[in-house]
Every structure is written in C-alpha cells, then in structure tokens.
Amino acid sequence: xxxxxxxxxxxxxxxxGAMLAGWLAAGYDPAxxxxxxxxxxxxxxxVALYRSPEEAETAGDHDAVLLGFKPQQxxxxxxxxxxxxxxxxxxxxxxxxxxxxxxxxAFPGARAHVRVMPNLASRINKSPIxxxxxxxxxxxxxxxxxxxDSLGTALWLDDExxxxxxTALAGSGPGFVYRFIDALVGAAVELGLVREQAxxxxxxxxxxxxxxxxxxxxxxxxxxxRVASPGGMTRExxxxxxxxxxxHKLLVETLQATAERGAQLxxxxx
Ligand SMILES: NC(=O)C1=CN([C@@H]2O[C@H](COP(=O)(O)OP(=O)(O)OC[C@H]3O[C@@H](n4cnc5c(N)ncnc54)[C@H](O)[C@@H]3O)[C@@H](O)[C@H]2O)C=CC1
Ligand SMILES: O=C(O)[C@@H]1CCC=N1
Numbered sequence: 001x002x003x004x005x006x007x008x009x010x011x012x013x014x015x016x017g018a019m020l021a022g023w024l025a026a027g028y029d030p031a032x033x034x035x036x037x038x039x040x041x042x043x044x045x046x047v048a049l050y051r052s053p054e055e056a057e058t059a060g061d062h063d064a065v066l067l068g069f070k071p072q073q074x075x076x077x078x079x080x081x082x083x084x085x086x087x088x089x090x091x092x093x094x095x096x097x098x099x100x101x102x103x104x105x106a107f108p109g110a111r112a113h114v115r116v117m118p119n120l121a122s123r124i125n126k127s128p129i130x131x132x133x134x135x136x137x138x139x140x141x142x143x144x145x146x147x148x149d150s151l152g153t154a155l156w157l158d159d160e161x162x163x164x165x166x167t168a169l170a171g172s173g174p175g176f177v178y179r180f181i182d183a184l185v186g187a188a189v190e191l192g193l194v195r196e197q198a199x200x201x202x203x204x205x206x207x208x209x210x211x212x213x214x215x216x217x218x219x220x221x222x223x224x225x226r227v228a229s230p231g232g233m234t235r236e237x238x239x240x241x242x243x244x245x246x247x248h249k250l251l252v253e254t255l256q257a258t259a260e261r262g263a264q265l266x267x268x269x270x
Contacts, residue, residue, distance in 0.1 A: 001139060001140055002064060002089070002090045002112070002143075003140075003143055004032075004063065004064045004143060004144065004147050005032065005063050006033070006034065006062040006063060007032065007034070007062060007064045007065070007092075008033075008036055008056055008064070008065045008066070009034070009035045009036070009065075009068055010037070010056075010066065010067050010068060010081065011067065011068035011069030011073075012036075012068055013037075013040075014120065015094055015118065015122075016035075016037075016066065017040075017123075018118075018123035019066070019068075019122045019151060020043075021122075021123045022122040022127070022150070022151040022152075023150060023151070025123075025125060026125055026151070028150070029046075030045060030046030030047045031046055031047075033047045033048075034048040034050065034056065034059065034061075034062060035048070035049050035050065036051075036052075036053065036055075036056045036084075037049070037051075038052065053081055053083070053084055056084055057083050062089065063089060063090070064090045064091075065081075065084060065085055065090075065092065066092045066093075066094065066116070067092065067093040067094060068094050069095075070095070071098050071265045071266075072269075072270055074095060074098060074106055075106075075268075078106040081107070082107070082109060085107040085109055088111045089109075089111060090110060090112045090113075090114065090135075090136070090140070090144075091103055091107045091110040091114065092114045092116050092144075093113070093114065093115055093116065094118070095265075096167055096171065096261075096262055097167075097261070097263065097265030097266040098265065098266055099115075099160060099266055100113050100115060100132065100133075100134045100160060104134070111135060112133060112134060112135030112136045113135060114131060114134075114144060115130075115131070115133075115160075115163060116130070116131055117129070117130040117163070117167050117170060118130075118151060118152070119172075119174050120174055121152060121174065125151055127151050127153075127170075128170040129148040129149065129151055129153065129154040129155070130157050130163070130166050130171075131145065131154055131155065131156050131157065132157045132160055132163060133156075141156075163262070164258075164259040164260075164262030164263060165255065165259045167259070168254075168255045169255065172258050176251075181202050181203065181206055184198075185199050185202050188202070224238060
C-alpha cells in the first residue's frame, strides 16, 4: 500500500512550490518531501533537492511522485522518469489537460495514476483540490484525500469529462479573480481614487465578501440581492453587469476558452 511516506516533486515551480509550502505550513515533516528540478534555486530547509533523475534514483526512497512540470514536456521527460515511477510508485499529476489514459501510457510501471488540480492558494492552505484516480485501493484513497485536503478543500471527481471545466473554474479561477480585482481598481482610479487606497479597499472587500459567502447558507446570487438595498445605489451597478447578461456571457466565453485549451494540450498542442 502506498502511504505517501515520501513524495518526490518533479518540477517545483509556481504550483509545485506553492503546494510544498502549504504542506510544510500544515506541519508535514520536510523529510517527507524531495524535489527534482534542474532550475530551482533552493528547496526549503530539510527538503532534498535533486538536479537529475539519476540523482533522485540514487536516493530512491520515494513511494509517490508529483508531476509539476509543463504538460508540453510530458513526451520528452517521461522516458527518463521510468525508473522513478515504477515498483509500486503512485503518480500524481498537475499537468493541465492530460488525461489518466495519457498518464497510464506515459508511466506504465506506476501502481496508480491520479490527476490533481489545485490553485496557487495551496500556499496558504486555502485551495480547492480536485482529485481523479485510477488504481488506488480504498485506504490509499483516504490517505491521498487527507494529504491533499491539508492544502484547502479536496474533492473527488467521478467524471473525467468535466476535468477541464473544473480546472478552468478552480485552477485558473484565481487568474480571473485577480483580473477582476485589477479592473475594479483601475476603474476606481479612473473615476478619481488614489491607486494605493483603491487596491487596499478592493482587496479587503473581496476577502470579506468571499468569507461571508462561504459561511452563508444562501447563494452568492441571493447575497448580491441583499447588498442591493431597495431604491439604493448597488442596484444601479448590478444593472450594468446584468444588462443583456453581459457578465454571464463573458464568463461562459472565458471558461469555455480555458477548458478548450485543456483539450488542445491533451491533443499535443505546444
Ligand atoms: N500555475 C498554476 O496556478 C497552476 C499550474 N498547474 C500545473 O502545474 C504545472 C506547472 O505549472 P507552473 O508551476 O505554473 O509552471 P512553472 O514554469 O512555474 O514550473 C515548472 C517547473 O518545472 C521545472 N522543470 C522544467 N524542466 C524540468 C525537468 N526536466 N525536470 C524537472 N523539472 C523541470 C522548472 O524548472 C519549473 O520549476 C503545469 O503542468 C500546470 O498545468 C496546475 C494548477 C494551477
Ligand atoms: O494555466 C494553466 O494551464 C494552469 C492550469 C490551471 C492554472 N494554471
């Protein structure tokens, strides 16, 4: 049984680094992690850093790997990673768009294959983490769930056909939220506020609004109605966003374009 006694993170850039920081912040022993990355400056204290598969193989003490390089690199890197992904090792993959079947083909010696979709808030243990697996035993599923749930809120997805869409929502989502906040700040500045003040107000507003909505039983849509006092100011702004379903249509297009890119990556697009 694979207990994730030691996880080898292969490619520890923005996303792998955020997850590693989250696990360490959650109290996991640094000795349970190792990194294979030819370009990373430093690994956190207590985490072994290897520069080549051969170096990692010499240590040879991991029972799980987390693939954190780019999806476009899979074909080139997989042949050199075979000995690190055989003999019962479980392969966890962050590679956007790449399917379980593609992971099975690339790493036929692995015990099981798991797609994992986090976002950068893993660093502060506040990320949704979507999981989809093939080959884990029930106790291993529980261990995997607990391990990834420590980075925020994990959930198992049953339908791989929805993976690109949940990636667009939960993995890419922070990018869209940051763009929205940035646009809100830009608009406030254009209308007369000082940027520093607008940014501070926008960030604390979004933090509070999100935390409130997460703790409420009513939906975000209903909360928007609560903000809009009858005959008040907010309704006028909501009317602009709602006109011709402008925001709704924009976001359908946004998620669609993002999810479609997953299919392109899966098909081998650069
Ligand atoms: N950035 C994000 O918010 C999210 C990224 N992902 C996925 O995470 C993966 C990594 O994305 P980022 O962290 O954004 O990219 P990144 O470019 O920041 O990190 C990639 C890392 O891979 C390393 N690398 C390159 N060649 C390597 C090799 N031969 N062996 C080992 N490591 C190698 C690089 O040095 C770098 O540290 C992608 O597959 C992406 O789809 C998934 C969810 C969210
Ligand atoms: O942009 C990407 O491809 C990755 C996947 C989700 C977030 N970042």
